[in-house]
Amino acid sequence: MSADNINTLVEVAIEVLERYAFMLGDPPGTKGGPAVLPEPSWIVTISFTGARAGGIGVVVSPGLARQAAANFYEDPQTEDGDEQAQDAVKELLNIVCGNYLHRVERNGRIVNLTTPSLQVATLEAATRYVNGKPQAMLAVEGHPLLLFVET
Amino acid sequence: MAYNILIVDDSLTARTFIARTLQMAEVPLSQVYQARNGQEALDLLQRVWVDLVFADINMPTVNGTEMVRQMRAMDLLKSIPVIIISTDRSAQRMAEMREAGVQAYLTKPITPEDLKAVVERFLKSA
């Protein structure tokens, strides 16, 4: 995967954040946003097979996911678990992935996506997980969001 | 006349978006059923009548494509309109779903306005 693909992923993610989650994301290196991964980190991944095979993922803070859920749900959950927040960020990645594949796979052939999966990780484990993968850090309304491409 | 609607998506967020938009659009609703995959939807459709189905494609167990094919093979279910709301934008997938017999195909992210327009189109002609 080239740097070009990461740039496309950044563009798509910013558009989808605006359109679907009503959140404003700043691209890497623009607003001196948070540059470190959150503790704890939620690592969300999705993979695809078919005309194009691979995977993408995001690392977000629970705070970002809860903000997305709060924007979205009429009655955001307050206490009992993070079901809405986890589901919101999984669906966000699902939409980002579909739109990303549409940009990079221009001949309209079928790519099959898996359903997104989410794991809760320590900052250290998340750093190890994304180490060496093409990646870009966005600042989303004060929260870090790391996009990466599985290699 | 009030309508029964079935929403099939493995994402709670996606199902909530559709349910809330229907409410905002003041569509006369009797029941809004929700299912997390095609199998749950097919099981439910054995027991209840619905006027319109919204379905995702990429779901565990029975996916949207298979669900529509099975519905179209059953006399009782074959005339129920199905609207796909999927993140999949490939031309080949859209053609496949048209062939399977869906009435409309919207791609995520959709706006509440897009959804309202399609609901009005289908329920007015229902």
Add this chain to the structure above:
Amino acid sequence: MASKRRLKTVVVGIGGMAISDSPDESLVAHSLGSCLGVTFYDPVLKVGGMAHCMLPLSRIDKEKAKAKPGLFVDIGVPKLIEAMLRRGCRKKNLVARVAGAARVMDRANFFRIGERNHAVFRKIMWKNGLFIRAEDIGGDQARTLRLEIETGRVVVQSEGREREL
């Protein structure tokens, strides 16, 4: 058929908000670039409101936000809705139309101000359970937005052309 008589124009400048129930008035926002011109109209009471917002989020300048909330979409639009409800409008009767959010003076679109204004507007609409009836958004042209109070007619002028929203 639009009325031929001359309407009194109330100009809604940048950061401004106005509400009117005078049938001989129209509310106008000139030269909307990346700014967002928002109109609400209650066809039952024949009350119309307009806001001319410049930036998406008020938290970048708390003093300005206090002095002129209409500058910011996130606080200006809710204030306009609130003011219309105080006038007796019912939320479910409010018809929303919006124009602007272009890429004027930012051809590379680095700051995405127009898109961000629009995104925050859509969030407010969603949170309030309201649909956007019509919009003329994006592109790189400036627009003028006009709301006629008597009829609720909304017109966008751009590059010498006029169209009803």
